[in-house]
Amino acid sequence: GESVGLHLPTLSVQEGDNSIINCAYSNSASDYFIWYKQESGKGPQFIIDIRSNMDKRQGQRVTVLLNKTVKHLSLQIAATQPGDSAVYFCAENLDQAGTALIFGKGTTLSVSS
């Protein structure tokens, strides 16, 4: 079965709203997590990452929250823009040199103006 999963396959928001995309992971040994954005016909693009010694990390307009107690990860996008429309994946792995990432199925974010 899937090691990493997402709660909702689709999310529709209005331009300017804040978006929250959720992810649940099952491997309690995972200690490194990444959010990727994938636009149609393109490869996954790195957004932000977080290690298990943190519970929050902020980037430009994005924030990742990690709750290890319930094995939950979320990506918050502030002031969502039409260009944010894409499929978002969370990925996990063990924080060891060169281990492979395991991906969930993705959430499709649609932003209407």
Place this chain on the structure above:
Amino acid sequence: NAGVMQNPRHLVRRRGQEARLRCSPMKGHSHVYWYRQLPEEGLKFMVYLQKENIIDESGMPKERFSAEFPKEGPSILRIQQVVRGDSAAYFCASSPGDRSGGYTFGSGTRLTVV
């Protein structure tokens, strides 16, 4: 500073032919990972390689699929005797291999088997 380069971008093969997908990692990256993505699906791990070594091939089908990362040149994912079910997007990622993360993906090869 070129990223991960994959070629070809699109590949059409008839059933029974061989498909060869190439991946050149980012400069300074010595670790390569191959993933397969079916339409409307997430990325499924296939194989992880370092130069001249296969580290983890637990996601690779036992038959018809093979991968290599020679000392010189790109990593190659080979699919022999392709079938329609092999049609998918194949992505390659590379990383430095240390604990800095740094996984970077290429744009993928879209394989269509007719």
